[in-house]
Amino acid sequence: MDTLNRLDDFDVRILKILERDGRIAFSAIATELEVSNTMVHQRVTRLLDQGLLLGVRPVLNEKALGYDWGAFTGITLEKDGDSQRVIEELKKIPEVTECYFITGNYTLYIKLVAKNHEHMRQVLYEKIDTIPGIAKTDSIIELGCAFKRNIIL
Incomplete structure (x- = not known):
């Protein structure tokens, strides 16, 4: 079954609210959607x-944490x-x-961050x-993220 067919209007609205603020309380979502907390949960x-x-x-925010370089x-x-063994080793590199x-x-293809060159x-x-x-390996230094987002529903 297509993923979007499994989502109804309430699911999409809940996901949009969580995208806006992932820390929002279920009760606040319920109030905004005029449904019960139980339904949201x-x-x-x-x-x-x-x-x-x-x-x-x-x-x-990697840059605010001192990781000014990305590649x-x-x-x-x-x-x-x-590949699976290499991936397991890559997972060990923070x-x-x-x-x-x-x-x-x-x-x-990996994304990595560093504090300096x-x-x-x-x-x-x-x-x-x-x-x-x-x-x-072949690296390209990134100069900043123009935008990053989830798929738009």
């Missing part, structure tokens, strides 16, 4: 159980069969914030490039 629980809502968590790095593996399977010249060099050369199975 049940709907959010169902959206979580169905995997349509992956959670509600804070979005950290997107393509990773070429010696063998594509090593500066790696995202990891994607992609098509094209690379097997994996020396920290970036250390992450790339001393943490990532030393993972067994990685043949090559």
Whole structure:
């Protein structure tokens, strides 16, 4: 079944409110939508159980936390069969914030953050490039995020 077919008007309205403020109380959502707290709780629980809502968590401002440098790095593996093991090693590196399977010249594409250029060099050369199975990395330094959002319902 198509994901959007599983969402009714109340689900979409709840998701839009949570997108606006993930910390909002269910009672405030219920008041805004003129429904019961129980209905909001049940709907959010169902959206979580169905995997349509992956959670509600804070979005950290990396720059405000001192991570002024960011990079997107393509990773070429010696063998594509090593991908799961390499991913597990990448998960151990706190500066790696995202990891994607992609098509094209690379097997994996990661987003990483660092406090300065020396920290970036250390992450790339001393943490990532030393993972067994990685043949090559190719990084592009990011200069700032123009925007980032969820899909618009």
